Amino acid sequence: MVLLEKLSLFNMEHFRKLYNKNEDAYTCNKSFFEIYDEEHFLIKYLIRKQIKLFKVNKEYIGYIWYEYPSQSGLSNIYAIYLKEEYMDMINAKMLSFFKRTTFRYDMIASSRNSNIMKKLNFNVNSKNILMKIKTTNFSNVIKDRIKFRHFKEGQDEELRCEIQNSVFNDKNRIPLTIEDVRREEAEEYYINNFGVFIYNNQGQVVGYGQVIYNKGLYTIVNLGILKEHRRHGYGEVLLRYLINICKQNSINNVYIRVDKDNLKAIALYTKVGFKEYQSFVSWYKYIN
Known part of the structure; x- marks a missing residue:
């Protein structure tokens, strides 16, 4: 069973290792740690709340990075990552922690990415071309x-x-x-x-x-x-x-x-x- 765990000072190094393995992590104009490492302790605390780690038994296997929901309940996802060997464990229950939220995630089109989102029960909203x-x-x-x-x-x-x-x-x-x-x-x-x-x-x-x-x-x-x-x-x-x-x-x-x-x-x-x-x-x- 995959559990979600809040990011804290105690598991930060586990997250850092996962993040550095994910080639698709740089989905914002800055990487997570370029943002995080520049801030003082109070802002760092708030930024950590945007991360949930995926955990199986005692092993950290992935994470989700998302923004706080707007007043309409919409939350943009910046990155989702799961170790390759745990891909078969992906299912919609992994996000059941969140309540009354609409997630939006813009991804580069690929069969691998499509497979992940379908397993999480996401639906295609639109297909776009960046020119x-x-x-x-x-x-x-x-x-x-x-x-x-x-x-x-x-x-x-x-x-x-x-x-x-x-x-x-x-x-x-x-x-x-x-x-x-x-x-x-x-x-x-x-x-x-x-x-x-x-x-x-x-x-x-x-x-x-x-x-x-x-x-x-x-x-x-x-x-x-x-x-x-x-x-x-x-x-x-x-x-x-x-x-x-x-x-x-x-x-x-x-x-x-x-x-x-x-x-x-x-x-x-x-x-x-x-x-x-x-x-x-x-x-x-x-x-x-």
Whole structure:
């Protein structure tokens, strides 16, 4: 039987050995110990609460690294690891310790990873492609009369919410709130002045997009044009503008993530110069 044990000072070295064996552990923009070792004792205590160790008898065989659930109960998993010789012991009961949590885990697509998630009773939520462009040879041409304005903290949170909630309107999506945006501004992945509104020649805001530094990659996210202003080329213009911002800031590689079935978006990104870099699968599991 596989048991879960909290990470503590007493089993820290066991976790460190497991972590160093896991080639897939670096799923964040920093490794666990790059984060942990830099903090003082109180923050270290809080970080340790994000780790549960898998244990059989007296042997530590793996771990799960996850974030605290949000108000909606969603928790992102950063890494799951189990020693190869214990793979047959994987089952849904390993996560029964958690109560009323929805887990999300983005993994590189592979048959091994799929097998693990199926044994844990996760379901596929979406399949995505991570695309990459090099900025060194990128040249940007701005159309006349199209204006841009960079996001200002403490001023534009409401406008951003209005645009994103309209662009990404879906019955299964929790609406973005001003508080959500403010929390994002405090996150390590957030880059000040890398959020952009695009306007038409009548001075109307028609879309928004931004660049973040996520998992070690400069990534374009939240790119969207309001429905009534689509098919006028604004999406391509905004995309090119965001790439150019990165180039001007000496960022050589820029990434964007897209649903595998979103052929129109893939065609646009390819036209601009993006190429497929990796395939990902987003897995979900609800624990009642």
